[in-house]
Amino acid sequence: MIPTETEERGPIVVFDEVVKVYRTTQSLLRKSTGEVRALDGVSFTIQKGEIFALVGESGSGKTTCGRLLVHLESPSSGRVLFQGQDLASLRGRSLKEFRRKVQMIFQDPYQSLNPQLTVFQTVVEPLLVQRWGSHEEREERVVEALEEVGLRPAGDFMFRYPHQLSGGQRQRVAIARAMILEPQLVVADEPVSMLDASIQAQLLNMLLELKERHSLTLLFITHDLASARYLADRICVIYKGRIMEQGPTDLVIENPLHPYTRALLRAVPTVDRRKEELPPPACPVDLLLVPKAAACPFYSRCPDCTSRCMEKEAPLAEVEKDHYSACFLHYG
Amino acid sequence: MNVLEVKDLTVQYLTSRGRVHAVERISWELRQAEALGIVGESGCGKTTVAMAIMGLLPSNAEVVEGKILLEGRDLLLLDPEEMRTIRWKKIAMVFQAAMNALNPVHRVGDQILEAMIAHDGELSEKEVQRRLEELCAMVGLDPRRMKDYPHQFSGGMRQRAVIAMALACRPTMLIADEPTTALDVMVADQILGQLRRLQVEMGLAILYISHDISVIARSCDRMGVMYAGQLVELGETDDILDHPLHPYTRGLMKSYPKLRGPKTKLEPIPGEPPNLMDPPPGCRFCPRCPDKGASCPTERPPWIQAMEGHWVLCHKGEV
Numbered sequence: 001m002i003p004t005e006t007e008e009r010g011p012i013v014v015f016d017e018v019v020k021v022y023r024t025t026q027s028l029l030r031k032s033t034g035e036v037r038a039l040d041g042v043s044f045t046i047q048k049g050e051i052f053a054l055v056g057e058s059g060s061g062k063t064t065c066g067r068l069l070v071h072l073e074s075p076s077s078g079r080v081l082f083q084g085q086d087l088a089s090l091r092g093r094s095l096k097e098f099r100r101k102v103q104m105i106f107q108d109p110y111q112s113l114n115p116q117l118t119v120f121q122t123v124v125e126p127l128l129v130q131r132w133g134s135h136e137e138r139e140e141r142v143v144e145a146l147e148e149v150g151l152r153p154a155g156d157f158m159f160r161y162p163h164q165l166s167g168g169q170r171q172r173v174a175i176a177r178a179m180i181l182e183p184q185l186v187v188a189d190e191p192v193s194m195l196d197a198s199i200q201a202q203l204l205n206m207l208l209e210l211k212e213r214h215s216l217t218l219l220f221i222t223h224d225l226a227s228a229r230y231l232a233d234r235i236c237v238i239y240k241g242r243i244m245e246q247g248p249t250d251l252v253i254e255n256p257l258h259p260y261t262r263a264l265l266r267a268v269p270t271v272d273r274r275k276e277e278l279p280p281p282a283c284p285v286d287l288l289l290v291p292k293a294a295a296c297p298f299y300s301r302c303p304d305c306t307s308r309c310m311e312k313e314a315p316l317a318e319v320e321k322d323h324y325s326a327c328f329l330h331y332g
Numbered sequence: 333m334n335v336l337e338v339k340d341l342t343v344q345y346l347t348s349r350g351r352v353h354a355v356e357r358i359s360w361e362l363r364q365a366e367a368l369g370i371v372g373e374s375g376c377g378k379t380t381v382a383m384a385i386m387g388l389l390p391s392n393a394e395v396v397e398g399k400i401l402l403e404g405r406d407l408l409l410l411d412p413e414e415m416r417t418i419r420w421k422k423i424a425m426v427f428q429a430a431m432n433a434l435n436p437v438h439r440v441g442d443q444i445l446e447a448m449i450a451h452d453g454e455l456s457e458k459e460v461q462r463r464l465e466e467l468c469a470m471v472g473l474d475p476r477r478m479k480d481y482p483h484q485f486s487g488g489m490r491q492r493a494v495i496a497m498a499l500a501c502r503p504t505m506l507i508a509d510e511p512t513t514a515l516d517v518m519v520a521d522q523i524l525g526q527l528r529r530l531q532v533e534m535g536l537a538i539l540y541i542s543h544d545i546s547v548i549a550r551s552c553d554r555m556g557v558m559y560a561g562q563l564v565e566l567g568e569t570d571d572i573l574d575h576p577l578h579p580y581t582r583g584l585m586k587s588y589p590k591l592r593g594p595k596t597k598l599e600p601i602p603g604e605p606p607n608l609m610d611p612p613p614g615c616r617f618c619p620r621c622p623d624k625g626a627s628c629p630t631e632r633p634p635w636i637q638a639m640e641g642h643w644v645l646c647h648k649g650e651v
Contacts, residue, residue, distance in 0.1 A: 196373035227589050
């Protein structure tokens with residue numbers, strides 16, 4: 001985790017009060033019928049060379065964060081900075097340069113690879129787009145990238161099509177494609193959740209190795225706290241578009257502060273905990289009262305909920321060193 | 333007492349490219365009011381076993397050998413009409429991602445009733461209402477929501493509705509194939525808790541099928557581990573998790589990152605499962621096994637009871 005040169009430390013990514021609103025429309029008249037606040041004022045930074053895990057359930061906004069960071073989408077308000085530059089300001093050459101430095105690995109290797117392209121064509125494509133090297137140099141580079149992700153010997157795989165590969169092999173191809181331009185930041189959105197456990201473990205270890213060897217920075221997006229614990233230096237827990245808790249991995253896992261994180265940790269089935277029954281969380285608040293939009297998103301399921309939580313969500317507070325939680329519990 | 337017994341079940345699929353040896357000589361029994369879990373990775377044959385029990389194997393499947401005994405009757409010998417009376421009334425099933433299987437244009441309550449009427453014949457209005465309320469209580473749904481349509485339900489509620497449908501005819505056993513795979517952790521936890529309650533309080537025997545060993549660990553009294561079409565280990569859940577005997581089970585357990593205790597390096601099983609069109613002649617796990625011996629590549633391993641009630645399919649199974 002420690003960079004070779006100390007001056008390389010510092011945030012590589014900054015999310016500054018990012019809001020992303022999706023409008024829902026009725027298709028016939030294009031009439032706006034409502035809006036979904038996928039991200040509601042999200043701020044965090046990712047340090048160079050770390051693995052930062054964004055953990056959340058479906059609909060939490062974790063994937064939206066990833067899509068904003070690779071500039072597939074733009075925030076409704078707020079800023080996303082990469083190496084100090086606002087992504088919204090990137091044009092022309094600087095945008096192309098950004099696309100080289102930041103890559104993404106998607107969840108489903110059955111959908112993210114073009115079925116009509118061979119492994120070689122898939123992996124070489126970014127080099128062609130970036131007009132990198134001669135044909136021989138590119139071929140050499142592809143072989144190197146494939147062998148690095150464990151597709152050895154590369155010659156056995158280069159001319160196969162995705163349907164001739166297993167799920168694990170496909171995801172390795174997707175990773176090789178993401179790594180071929182020597183990116184500085186990789187966004188991995190649930191990169192192993194479609195795969196079987198033994199293959200998941202292979203790929204998690206490989207991501208760790210790649211990160212070490214290439215001093216990568218990794219945004220790891222997952223719903224699985226156990227794999228976040230395994231990979232990440234820091235964990236950020238997100239729920240309904242807001243950050244609930246954030247801190248160094250060991251602190252978040254061993255001393256969770258926010259009631260949401262605690263509930264999440266309790267709910268995860270693990271091999272080491274068996275069959276203990278837990279009472280469903282009580283909700284002391286009258287559900288018929290309409291909460292304010294700024295209410296804590298977890299209040300209706302929270303065992304520690306008070307009337308204050310329905311008015312406004314607590315701002316993130318640093319409860320112990322580097323460990324933040326957005327809950328009034330910590331305000332006394 | 334056993335609710336269901338599977339004996340030497342062998343199923344193969346005939347495809348245009350050849351014969352797939354999907355399930356080979358599997359034997360286990362499901363006891364009364366017990367939760368038995370079958371864990372295995374994709375393609376290991378666990379769903380094929382469930383489909384064989386339900387009599388729902390696709391037409392290209394061939395049961396080469398074996399018996400499936402329910403109350404002494406071999407389900408594999410029943411004609412389709414007899415099987416229909418057993419399905420749902422004796423054995424019900426909650427399928428993978430079943431919550432997407434609800435009909436979007438019918439009210440949830442009507443769909444549950446339909447299951448009841450289709451298998452139990454006409455019932456009086458009063459009886460129907462009483463049983464619907466009873467089912468709602470069993471699975472934790474608000475009976476007032478029975479007039480809603482599926483899209484008004486959350487994923488967890490839809491899964492509860494599907495479980496209510498499965499229980500509509502008071503079956504003696506339930507097959508739950510990946511019952512929580514598509515759900516968020518907290519909802520999944522509630523559903524598993526609900527199923528556990530049904531099993532313990534109502535004496536329902538449940539066969540869980542999952543790729544996730546931790547789901548099985550949470551819910552099951554006994555568990556079996558499948559690999560490449562074979563049952564490689566069977567026993568009490570605690571025994572298997574504390575003393576896994578088969579190298580595959582050990583490898584699988586080392587593949588899961590842990591949430592508690594010291595952080596240890598994952599030790600994945602190298603390689604990938606074999607092609608079941610042409611499985612290894614001896615032990616099917618042999619090509620990936622760290623402890624293989626001389627006879628492993630060529631001879632089928634014996635099914636040994638290594639400890640009381642703890643079976644393993646391994647040449648080195650003796651403790």
